Amino acid sequence: MNPAFPSNRASALGFLATLAFGLAILFGAPHVLDTFGLVQCTGFAALAMFGLSQGFVWGFAGVMSFGQAAFLGLGGYAYAVSVINMGDSSIPVLLSILVPMAFAGLLGYFMFYGRISDAYIGVITLTVSVILFQLVNATSGSQYRIGAAELGGFNGIPAIPALNAPGHPDEPLDLEGIWYAAMGALILVYAFLRAVLAARLGQVIVAIRENETRAQLIGYDPRLYKLIAFMLAAGVAGLAGCLYANWGGFISPTVFALPMSAQVIIYVLVGGLGTLVGPMLGAVLIQALIIAAGSQTLVDSNLGLGIVLVGFVLLVPQGLLPVARGAALRLVERVRAPRPGKAADTLVTESAR
Amino acid sequence: MDLVGLLAFNVLTGIATLILITLGLGVIYGMMRIINLAHGELMMLGAYTAVMATGAGVNIWIAMLVLPPLVVGLIGLILERTVIRFLYGRMMDTMLATWGISLGLIGLVTTLYGNVVRGVSTPVGSFDIGRYGASLYSLVILVTALSALAAMFLLLRFTKFGLILRATMQNPRMAAALGVQPSRIYMATFALGAALAGLAGGVLAPISGVSPAMGAAYIARAFITVLGGGPAIITGTGLASTLFGSINELVSFKTTPVIGDVALLTAAILLIRVLPQGITGRYLRRSL
Numbered sequence: 092m093n094p095a096f097p098s099n100r101a102s103a104l105g106f107l108a109t110l111a112f113g114l115a116i117l118f119g120a121p122h123v124l125d126t127f128g129l130v131q132c133t134g135f136a137a138l139a140m141f142g143l144s145q146g147f148v149w150g151f152a153g154v155m156s157f158g159q160a161a162f163l164g165l166g167g168y169a170y171a172v173s174v175i176n177m178g179d180s181s182i183p184v185l186l187s188i189l190v191p192m193a194f195a196g197l198l199g200y201f202m203f204y205g206r207i208s209d210a211y212i213g214v215i216t217l218t219v220s221v222i223l224f225q226l227v228n229a230t231s232g233s234q235y236r237i238g239a240a241e242l243g244g245f246n247g248i249p250a251i252p253a254l255n256a257p258g259h260p261d262e263p264l265d266l267e268g269i270w271y272a273a274m275g276a277l278i279l280v281y282a283f284l285r286a287v288l289a290a291r292l293g294q295v296i297v298a299i300r301e302n303e304t305r306a307q308l309i310g311y312d313p314r315l316y317k318l319i320a321f322m323l324a325a326g327v328a329g330l331a332g333c334l335y336a337n338w339g340g341f342i343s344p345t346v347f348a349l350p351m352s353a354q355v356i357i358y359v360l361v362g363g364l365g366t367l368v369g370p371m372l373g374a375v376l377i378q379a380l381i382i383a384a385g386s387q388t389l390v391d392s393n394l395g396l397g398i399v400l401v402g403f404v405l406l407v408p409q410g411l412l413p414v415a416r417g418a419a420l421r422l423v424e425r426v427r428a429p430r431p432g433k434a435a436d437t438l439v440t441e442s443a444r
Numbered sequence: 445m446d447l448v449g450l451l452a453f454n455v456l457t458g459i460a461t462l463i464l465i466t467l468g469l470g471v472i473y474g475m476m477r478i479i480n481l482a483h484g485e486l487m488m489l490g491a492y493t494a495v496m497a498t499g500a501g502v503n504i505w506i507a508m509l510v511l512p513p514l515v516v517g518l519i520g521l522i523l524e525r526t527v528i529r530f531l532y533g534r535m536m537d538t539m540l541a542t543w544g545i546s547l548g549l550i551g552l553v554t555t556l557y558g559n560v561v562r563g564v565s566t567p568v569g570s571f572d573i574g575r576y577g578a579s580l581y582s583l584v585i586l587v588t589a590l591s592a593l594a595a596m597f598l599l600l601r602f603t604k605f606g607l608i609l610r611a612t613m614q615n616p617r618m619a620a621a622l623g624v625q626p627s628r629i630y631m632a633t634f635a636l637g638a639a640l641a642g643l644a645g646g647v648l649a650p651i652s653g654v655s656p657a658m659g660a661a662y663i664a665r666a667f668i669t670v671l672g673g674g675p676a677i678i679t680g681t682g683l684a685s686t687l688f689g690s691i692n693e694l695v696s697f698k699t700t701p702v703i704g705d706v707a708l709l710t711a712a713i714l715l716i717r718v719l720p721q722g723i724t725g726r727y728l729r730r731s732l
Binding site: 155157198201202204205206207208209210211213214215217218219221222224225226228229348349350353356360389390391392393394395396397398399400401402404405408 | 479481527530531535536537539540541543544545546547548549550551552554555559656660661663664667668670671700702703705706709712713714716717718720
């Protein structure tokens with residue numbers, strides 16, 4: 092069986108295994124880790140969700156968005172600005188999803204309905220995020236404010252109120268509560284994207300990635316489906332931005348900057364393109380490496396990221412998870428080889444998907 | 445009237461800057477269909493070359509106009525041999541790899557020279573347009589940009605090397621059958637594009653802060669201009685630079701440079717919606 096197209100049963104098992112694993116981390120981490128470790132893991136969860144967004148739009152829709160950080164930043168800023176104005180965090184969370192989606196809808200309309208090539212999409216999304224960075228960076232001074240929220244230019248917005256139980260703005264979540272919110276949201280978003288991919292919508296999106304002309308001849312409009320996928324991913328990135336802002340209680344224009352867009356590409360490339368678990372694992376792995384590298388001052392962390400990116404493109408373009416899956420598959424085949432007539436089952440190897 | 449004169453001069457300078465920062469990118473993209481995301485960092489290396497050379501006492505003009513293209517062209521050659529040549533025909537992978545190179549170069553320069561802003565002093569003074577003073581250095585940028593554009597045109601149009609270059613890009617197999625080694629030509633083209641990026645970095649070093657991340661300030665404009673220009677390198681770069689440079693400068697004059705960049709981007713996205721292949725994808729298709 093081709094590992095790229097797992098059977099439904101194997102796929103469902105992998106999904107359940109991932110869910111169980113996620114739930115175990117969700118409830119286990121507060122008991123195992125100290126507060127510092129838990130806060131760090133909250134950051135990982137936010138960035139893992141950011142990785143999911145890139146993994147979905149690039150791996151499944153085949154849309155080469157090089158500026159996913161634009162949506163992360165928009166989500167973060169939408170949350171920060173609205174929560175400072177409103178107090179209660181329920182509507183700001185929704186806005187952190189809807190604002191990036193609306194922006195993606197507008198941008199995507201021009202890109203997809205203009206039928207520009209994949210490379211152009213990469214360049215335009217990248218350019219948009221760079222210019223958003225410059226724009227927000229230039230908003231220092233008290234004249235740049237939205238309601239009660241000063242944008243603060245390159246200093247960012249400090250002291251962003253944390254999430255609270257709906258309707259109780261005076262009771263913000265503590266650090267443990269934010270962990271449950273972030274990790275819980277990550278699990279929900281993962282399940283949601285799996286559901287999308289299992290549904291007709293996801294099937295069409297993948298079909299268009301595989302062969303755009305054929306999908307179009309069957310009667311699907313690739314422009315529309317790419318736009319939908321692009322907007323969904325933008326919403327996910329926006330929610331990740333909201334969690335990111337909650338994680339440190341702070342947001343600055345660096346969320347829009349190029350290194351952010353590059354990092355999320357690296358998460359996906361390292362973890363595995365065309366999977367959802369891969370980008371999450373990649374996010375945790377790369378962030379842990381960056382933190383480890385950050386404690387030494389000899390070499391700039393960009394150098395390491397650049398080498399990882401070039402190295403993976405040249406040597407392991409399919410990413411770690413598919414490589415591991417392929418290795419496991421070969422192992423299973425070798426073990427089962429003496430028994431002819433029984434095809435290698437992919438149950439074991441697919442559990443990671 | 446003086447103000448109009450000054451504004452016209454600034455618009456011309458803006459167009460020239462855009463030509464300068466776009467030409468290297470345009471050569472590599474137009475000839476090889478590679479979007480070089482490390483373009484901004486190659487410019488940064490050019491600027492550092494200028495800073496280092498003037499620091500070492502080299503004549504400022506040589507340090508700005510001669511050394512950066514040579515040094516960065518050589519670096520481009522090395523990058524092409526070690527990374528890019530394995531990825532021809534895989535457009536997305538080349539973009540990712542050049543992005544990796546971009547990060548790597550930022551990290552390398554930060555490690556070596558620190559994350560500080562350096563500068564080169566402008567070698568010339570200013571002159572008057574009526575009541576207003578304008579920097580004479582803008583004139584240097586103008587002349588350099590137009591010379592570079594003209595030189596590229598002459599190279600591609602009238603030399604044997606240019607002919608071979610264009611032939612290889614049109615049909616590498618036929619060129620190979622006639623005794624040209626396409627891989628050599630690709631190598632030379634990439635080095636040429638890198639050298640042009642180095643030149644841009646060197647020339648712009650005196651008017652911009654030289655720091656490891658300086659490339660990011662230019663690449664957005666450069667990429668969008670290449671896309672707007674379309675397949676014909678010289679005509680496309682010239683036309684798109686004129687269009688976007690004017691918009692950028694005029695809006696910047698009315699508001700701020702950042703809003704000018706936003707206007708440039710908006711104009712480019714609208715343009716690409718109408719002309720997905722860029723200006724020369726529809727008009728003047730047979731030009732260079």
